[in-house]
Amino acid sequence: MPEPLIELRGICQSFDGHVVLNDANLTICPGDAVAILGPSGTGKSTILRIIAGLQVPDAGEVYINGKLREGPVDDIEHTIRMSMVFQQAALFDSLTVSENVGFFLFQNSRLPSSRICQLVNEKLEMVGLPGTGDLYPAQLSGGMRKRVSFARAILDDPDDPADDPQILLYDEPTAGLDPIASTVIEELILELQKTSGCETYAIVTHQHSTIRRTGQRLVLFYNGKVQWEGKAEDLDNPTDPYVRQFLSGEIHGPMEIVDHQF
Ligand SMILES: Nc1ncnc2c1ncn2[C@@H]1O[C@H](COP(=O)(O)OP(=O)(O)OP(=O)(O)O)[C@@H](O)[C@H]1O
Numbered sequence: 001m002p003e004p005l006i007e008l009r010g011i012c013q014s015f016d017g018h019v020v021l022n023d024a025n026l027t028i029c030p031g032d033a034v035a036i037l038g039p040s041g042t043g044k045s046t047i048l049r050i051i052a053g054l055q056v057p058d059a060g061e062v063y064i065n066g067k068l069r070e071g072p073v074d075d076i077e078h079t080i081r082m083s084m085v086f087q088q089a090a091l092f093d094s095l096t097v098s099e100n101v102g103f104f105l106f107q108n109s110r111l112p113s114s115r116i117c118q119l120v121n122e123k124l125e126m127v128g129l130p131g132t133g134d135l136y137p138a139q140l141s142g143g144m145r146k147r148v149s150f151a152r153a154i155l156d157d158p159d160d161p162a163d164d165p166q167i168l169l170y171d172e173p174t175a176g177l178d179p180i181a182s183t184v185i186e187e188l189i190l191e192l193q194k195t196s197g198c199e200t201y202a203i204v205t206h207q208h209s210t211i212r213r214t215g216q217r218l219v220l221f222y223n224g225k226v227q228w229e230g231k232a233e234d235l236d237n238p239t240d241p242y243v244r245q246f247l248s249g250e251i252h253g254p255m256e257i258v259d260h261q262f
Contacts, residue, residue: 002029003066005080005167005200006051011060012224013046020046021057022224028167033193034202035215037246039255042221044204045087048169051202052084083153083165083198087172089145091137097124098133101151109157119158123151126195127188143181146173150188154196168192170203174210186213208247211235220246222255 006028013021020043028034028051036044049055050062053069062069064079091100102120105111111119117133124130127147137145150173157163170189174182186209193199203214211218212232220228220242227242238244245253 002031004028004063005030005032005065006202007061007063007066008047008050009061009063011047011050011057011062013043013050013055013057019224021050021060024060024221024225026219026226028200028202030166031199032202033200033214033216035211035218036202036204036221037206037211037215037218038221039246040206043224044221045171047221048084048171048202048204051167052082052169053079054084080166081156081163082167082169084169085146085149085153085171085173087175089137089142089149091145091148093137095136096133097129097135097137097140097148100137100148101133101155103152105155105157109160111157111159119155120151123155124148126154126192127151128184141181143177143184146177146185147188150185150192154192154198165196165198166200168196168198168201170201170205172204172206174205174207179209182207182209183213186210189214 004027008024008026011021011024026047036047038044046055050057069079098117098120099106101123102116105116121133124132127150129144129147129151140148153168154165156165173189174185177185189201193201205211212235215232218230218232219226222242228240235243235247238247241254245255
């Protein structure tokens with residue numbers, strides 16, 4: 001078995017006294033395509049934020065490539081690059097598509113602008129949006145905005161090997177999209193796994209088509225930890241009561257609504 005890229009051990013996280021993660025463990029190896037499932041409020045996005053180093057857990061350990069990470073990601077000199085695709089695409093409305101995609105390189109690299117523009121155009125082509133660089137986010141559909149955020153996530157400085165993303169973290173990439181736009185995004189996730197140079201991803205999703213198409217390993221979170229782990233084909237005849245309830249949407253079962261805001 002390859003050395004894990006990410007290992008979460010005994011993660012605990014509470015917000016305002018409300019326990020969200022309680023002794024949660026998760027391992028992601030290079031090449032894994034992990035779908036993180038579970039009811040609303042069960043801590044799926046929190047797990048992604050902890051992996052990304054945007055949230056330091058109350059307790060537990062985060063290992064990246066076998067090395068213990070301490071503190072938020074900004075405090076760490078030697079870490080791997082992870083790219084996160086946020087649920088709302090998180091584009092700057094006042095910047096063009098090209099400026100959004102190339103934002104980090106325009107700000108932080110020594111590459112000439114013409115080279116950055118060339119790289120940006122390559123990535124826009126990869127996500128199926130050639131020729132859109134001069135448009136503004138408001139001129140795009142929701143699905144196109146998502147694809148712009150994918151292009152931004154996979155853009156890297158070719159002169160800096162440390163800048164290559166080693167894991168893509170997708171937070172509900174197909175939420176709010178119609179079935180056809182969802183399929184476009186699902187196909188893109190699979191395509192990028194083959195072509196972007198970053199073959200490992202974790203995806204939080206509620207959408208069944210996205211789970212089945214993009215999740216090679218599935219983990220179902222509930223009550224602060226992983227309750228079930230399996231593969232997409234296990235969903236066809238599920239025997240696990242958590243999975244059965246998750247798929248059927250039954251109100252009664254082992255899972256109760258966990259979002260403390262309800
Ligand atoms: N920074 C924060 N401050 C306070 N509460 C938070 C914070 N982040 C998350 N929470 C709370 O923690 C719980 C878990 O949130 P999280 O977004 O991880 O759940 P989720 O499983 O991704 O939910 P959903 O499927 O609805 O997106 C929620 O009740 C949320 O309100």
